[in-house]
Amino acid sequence: MAGKYYNLDNMLKPKSVAIIGASQSPGKVGHIIMQNYLNVGYDGELYPVNVGAEGLILGKKSYKSVLDIKKPLDLAVIAIPAKFVPQALEECGKAKVKSVIIVSSGFSEVGDSGLQEQIVSIAKKYSLPVLGPNCLGVMDLRSRVDTMFLPTFKIDKPSIGGVSFASQSGAVGSTVLDMISHENFGLSKFISYGNAAVVDEVDILNYLGHDPDTKVIIFYIEGVRRGKEFVEVAKEVTRLKPVIMIKGGITPAGSSAAHSHTASLAGSYAAYEAVFEQYGFIQAKSLDDMLYFAKIFETQPLSTKKRIAIITNGGGVGVLAADSLYLNGLQMAEISDDAKKELRKVMPPIVNMSMPMDMAGDADDKRFGAAMEVFSKDPNVDALMVISLFQTPGADSRVAAMIIKYGSEGKKPIVVVSPGGNYAEVHNNMMESSGVPVYPSPEDAAKALAALVKYSEYRERMGSLNAEDKNIKKSK
Amino acid sequence: MAGKYYNLDNMLKPKSVAIIGASQSPGKVGHIIMQNYLNVGYDGELYPVNVGAEGLILGKKSYKSVLDIKKPLDLAVIAIPAKFVPQALEECGKAKVKSVIIVSSGFSEVGDSGLQEQIVSIAKKYSLPVLGPNCLGVMDLRSRVDTMFLPTFKIDKPSIGGVSFASQSGAVGSTVLDMISHENFGLSKFISYGNAAVVDEVDILNYLGHDPDTKVIIFYIEGVRRGKEFVEVAKEVTRLKPVIMIKGGITPAGSSAAHSHTASLAGSYAAYEAVFEQYGFIQAKSLDDMLYFAKIFETQPLSTKKRIAIITNGGGVGVLAADSLYLNGLQMAEISDDAKKELRKVMPPIVNMSMPMDMAGDADDKRFGAAMEVFSKDPNVDALMVISLFQTPGADSRVAAMIIKYGSEGKKPIVVVSPGGNYAEVHNNMMESSGVPVYPSPEDAAKALAALVKYSEYRERMGSLNAEDKNIKKSK
Numbered sequence: 001m002a003g004k005y006y007n008l009d010n011m012l013k014p015k016s017v018a019i020i021g022a023s024q025s026p027g028k029v030g031h032i033i034m035q036n037y038l039n040v041g042y043d044g045e046l047y048p049v050n051v052g053a054e055g056l057i058l059g060k061k062s063y064k065s066v067l068d069i070k071k072p073l074d075l076a077v078i079a080i081p082a083k084f085v086p087q088a089l090e091e092c093g094k095a096k097v098k099s100v101i102i103v104s105s106g107f108s109e110v111g112d113s114g115l116q117e118q119i120v121s122i123a124k125k126y127s128l129p130v131l132g133p134n135c136l137g138v139m140d141l142r143s144r145v146d147t148m149f150l151p152t153f154k155i156d157k158p159s160i161g162g163v164s165f166a167s168q169s170g171a172v173g174s175t176v177l178d179m180i181s182h183e184n185f186g187l188s189k190f191i192s193y194g195n196a197a198v199v200d201e202v203d204i205l206n207y208l209g210h211d212p213d214t215k216v217i218i219f220y221i222e223g224v225r226r227g228k229e230f231v232e233v234a235k236e237v238t239r240l241k242p243v244i245m246i247k248g249g250i251t252p253a254g255s256s257a258a259h260s261h262t263a264s265l266a267g268s269y270a271a272y273e274a275v276f277e278q279y280g281f282i283q284a285k286s287l288d289d290m291l292y293f294a295k296i297f298e299t300q301p302l303s304t305k306k307r308i309a310i311i312t313n314g315g316g317v318g319v320l321a322a323d324s325l326y327l328n329g330l331q332m333a334e335i336s337d338d339a340k341k342e343l344r345k346v347m348p349p350i351v352n353m354s355m356p357m358d359m360a361g362d363a364d365d366k367r368f369g370a371a372m373e374v375f376s377k378d379p380n381v382d383a384l385m386v387i388s389l390f391q392t393p394g395a396d397s398r399v400a401a402m403i404i405k406y407g408s409e410g411k412k413p414i415v416v417v418s419p420g421g422n423y424a425e426v427h428n429n430m431m432e433s434s435g436v437p438v439y440p441s442p443e444d445a446a447k448a449l450a451a452l453v454k455y456s457e458y459r460e461r462m463g464s465l466n467a468e469d470k471n472i473k474k475s476k
Numbered sequence: 477m478a479g480k481y482y483n484l485d486n487m488l489k490p491k492s493v494a495i496i497g498a499s500q501s502p503g504k505v506g507h508i509i510m511q512n513y514l515n516v517g518y519d520g521e522l523y524p525v526n527v528g529a530e531g532l533i534l535g536k537k538s539y540k541s542v543l544d545i546k547k548p549l550d551l552a553v554i555a556i557p558a559k560f561v562p563q564a565l566e567e568c569g570k571a572k573v574k575s576v577i578i579v580s581s582g583f584s585e586v587g588d589s590g591l592q593e594q595i596v597s598i599a600k601k602y603s604l605p606v607l608g609p610n611c612l613g614v615m616d617l618r619s620r621v622d623t624m625f626l627p628t629f630k631i632d633k634p635s636i637g638g639v640s641f642a643s644q645s646g647a648v649g650s651t652v653l654d655m656i657s658h659e660n661f662g663l664s665k666f667i668s669y670g671n672a673a674v675v676d677e678v679d680i681l682n683y684l685g686h687d688p689d690t691k692v693i694i695f696y697i698e699g700v701r702r703g704k705e706f707v708e709v710a711k712e713v714t715r716l717k718p719v720i721m722i723k724g725g726i727t728p729a730g731s732s733a734a735h736s737h738t739a740s741l742a743g744s745y746a747a748y749e750a751v752f753e754q755y756g757f758i759q760a761k762s763l764d765d766m767l768y769f770a771k772i773f774e775t776q777p778l779s780t781k782k783r784i785a786i787i788t789n790g791g792g793v794g795v796l797a798a799d800s801l802y803l804n805g806l807q808m809a810e811i812s813d814d815a816k817k818e819l820r821k822v823m824p825p826i827v828n829m830s831m832p833m834d835m836a837g838d839a840d841d842k843r844f845g846a847a848m849e850v851f852s853k854d855p856n857v858d859a860l861m862v863i864s865l866f867q868t869p870g871a872d873s874r875v876a877a878m879i880i881k882y883g884s885e886g887k888k889p890i891v892v893v894s895p896g897g898n899y900a901e902v903h904n905n906m907m908e909s910s911g912v913p914v915y916p917s918p919e920d921a922a923k924a925l926a927a928l929v930k931y932s933e934y935r936e937r938m939g940s941l942n943a944e945d946k947n948i949k950k951s952k
Binding site: 105106109110149150151153154155156167168169170171172173174175177178179181182220222246248249250251252253254256257258285286287288312313314315316317318319320322323325326327331332350352354355356361389390391392393395419420421422423424440441442443444 | 581582585586625626627629630631632643644645646647648649650651652653654655657658696698722724725726727728729730732733734761762763764788789790791792793794795796798799801802803807808826828830831832837865866867868869871895896897898899900916917918919920
């Protein structure tokens with residue numbers, strides 16, 4: 001890892017943590033953070049710190065200051081009112097704490113840049129990586145670290161996986177975490193970085209770019225301060241792994257809102273868009289798109305080719321899918337004579353041998369299986385869009401199982417379209433938990449496929465598209 | 477109702493129905509249709525018809541032909557193989573059946589236009605309104621009619637409400653029905669019309685346009701045959717109620733797919749778009765948008781004004797919302813001095829008096845209530861976007877209840893943004909069941925608001941925007 005950027009290992013994989021502001025009172029932020037560390041089974045050393053401390057806090061011996069601990073500390077989490085933060089940070093420096101997360105708010109986002117400047121100068125003095133202030137901190141499911149001070153019952157916890165998520169906004173962060181588990185893909189690391197007083201988007205991009213547990217990065221940013229460094233790191237990272245960006249404040253209205261939110265100078269979106277485009281970022285225009293893109297990149301192989309076979313058990317949705325491919329710059333594959341011959345053995349006469357391949361409302365696992373078998377092998381087909389309407393008579397768990405069989409092969413990108421209610425959702429969860437990305441509409445699926453192809457083309461231009469990216473069985 | 481178009485009352489509110497192809501065998505389409513009539517509690521007369529019939533079918537006396545019934549028949553549903561349909565239809569004509577639904581497929585959509593022409597000429601001979609062939613038929617929750625031959629456990633049944641849905645495609649139809657109940661809005665009538673051999677989109681638009689139980693119409697079409705009549709009816713209907721259109725086959729790829737699907741000539745999209753625009757249709761570009769638009773039109777009042785107050789408990793999502801308003805041609809409202817004074821009484825100092833109104837992560841029902849109370853009355857605010865992130869510490873069922881209080885007032889349009897997983901969904905269902913439209917992202921909510929404003933402007937231009945459209949408590 002380049003030495004000029006902060007290494008965040010001590011924050012994300014700490015062996016010892018001090019919680020400054022830890023408390024016995026259930027409502028306090030410092031209490032919730034302590035409790036979260038205990039709940040997720042963190043197995044390092046945990047030291048509650050509270051100036052008014054006496055005896056135990058949540059069963060752990062407490063300290064009045066980090067200076068009293070006198071043990072090596074990888075991380076201190078500061079959760080006390082803003083005005084007391086500089087002194088606490090100073091003590092962390094003196095105690096040789098290796099990294100600090102300040103979750104407290106009340107700094108430049110409320111106009112108090114003086115207080116924030118104190119933080120910055122103390123951090124510099126001790127060369128201390130400081131995350132925040134005004135942030136939720138971090139979550140790493142593998143190292144069982146969770147500094148978030150949110151009620152756990154309100155947020156579905158994602159499973160362990162390959163997507164890391166960095167967010168300038170804490171609220172976007174916690175909401176997206178909740179959405180991630182809803183979309184059934186796996187999380188590696190979550191970093192909420194708030195005002196970015198010390199550790200900023202450049203450090204985070206660099207760190208996640210080199211993190212072996214991170215396959216895909218998703219990023220909510222409102223502004224970038226170190227433009228030159230950002231581009232330098234981006235060039236290195238995006239040729240290695242997909243980085244999906246959503247930028248808040250792309251309009252005059254949003255930009256002024258962003259300024260009062262995290263004191264970001266959002267800058268001209270045209271400038272950002274040009275940078276994103278040039279350096280291979282995948283741009284999402286909404287939170288939904290960000291997640292829909294992450295899903296396909298986590299589970300499916302890359303492909304620069306764009307001839308898509310559409311397999312459907314509903315004609316009308318096939319028509320919408322054909323429209324969607326076209327509108328997203330993709331092509332509908334043609335069915336070769338060999339493929340037709342193979343398919344005719346299984347499909348009833350009512351099924352036309354044309355694309356989109358409408359297998360009729362009574363299509364069952366045999367028809368789905370035959371079509372996926374043929375198109376998975378057909379050299380004229382580069383990727384598959386499988387539309388499985390679970391409202392139809394033939395579609396059931398066997399169809400889902402068949403889709404999983406081919407959708408997790410990793411030879412060609414496969415996306416599934418399955419809109420609907422409860423019965424559909426049971427099957428969508430089945431498929432997604434097995435690594436097959438499912439979308440609520442052909443439009444969403446086509447957009448995700450188009451993002452995959454576009455990014456693959458970038459990698460090809462950069463000379464970093466390897467055989468294993470195009471034909472792999474990715475692990476979940 | 478204009479006499480030149482088919483009246484579909486006999487199909488949707490029949491007092492007596494013959495099921496041609498009714499069967500004792502559970503797998504058969506004619507069995508499922510019979511069973512559905514019985515399941516939904518249809519209280520008219522039901523006559524199973526089967527050429528090979530002996531004795532009872534599902535407990536009802538069966539007949540070999542409709543000619544043997546010798547009672548008045550409002551509707552016959554034909555569910556037998558295509559080649560036998562002309563004879564059965566001829567018998568319906570002779571028996572003076574008042575309307576016919578042909579669910580069988582195997583006509584022009586598989587290239588057999590000869591068979592379809594026979595249907596058309598028999599229908600003409602007897603002036604018989606015939607729906608289909610190649611369709612799912614109709615559903616009317618109020619009259620307890622359901623001719624769909626789909627397994628009921630696969631489709632969540634919508635509640636009774638004001639949205640009617642017509643679909644050329646059966647698969648789009650059943651999938652959207654399932655999605656409707658997922659989105660928690662109420663259905664009036666569903667009409668799947670397939671190949672449109674006799675009754676077509678013009679008849680259906682005219683019928684639903686004059687149906688007192690239909691407040692909002694959503695329409696999936698692949699093609700329109702009678703352009704002049706379509707425009708004539710559209711002019712009359714869209715000035716009375718919102719008609720949301722999604723058109724399959726808007727691209728060369730989709731258009732050729734549509735042709736092989738329901739034998740539609742999809743035509744140039746530019747031409748359609750111009751017609752849709754001129755005659756006040758609301759255009760949806762995806763199934764999601766179609767439903768998201770239906771939700772706001774069913775529950776919220778119309779408004780030609782576009783100054784939107786954003787209330788949020790998460791700064792970053794507020795920034796994205798500000799961007800979304802701008803991108804959709806809407807404006808962010810300004811907070812008047814009076815409003816600031818009122819709000820300051822409730823909001824803590826950390827809350828900036830600027831728009832979007834970020835009430836902070838610990839905002840509770842009191843803060844939400846105060847903001848909605850102030851902006852509901854503020855003459856500088858035309859509509860509200862309320863962002864309620866249920867992942868945050870302050871948001872719970874009391875916040876949802878407060879949103880329901882103001883969101884169902886019907887004085888100004890209100891949209892809610894609430895993304896997330898299980899905990900959020902419980903509250904989203906609460907709010908939607910009480911008539912408050914909820915969206916998964918600010919982008920979706922802004923698009924829906926923009927569609928509402930655009931349609932309201934059309935109504936104003938047409939001189940049909942009445943006070944009660946702008947300020948009503950709509951019944952669910």
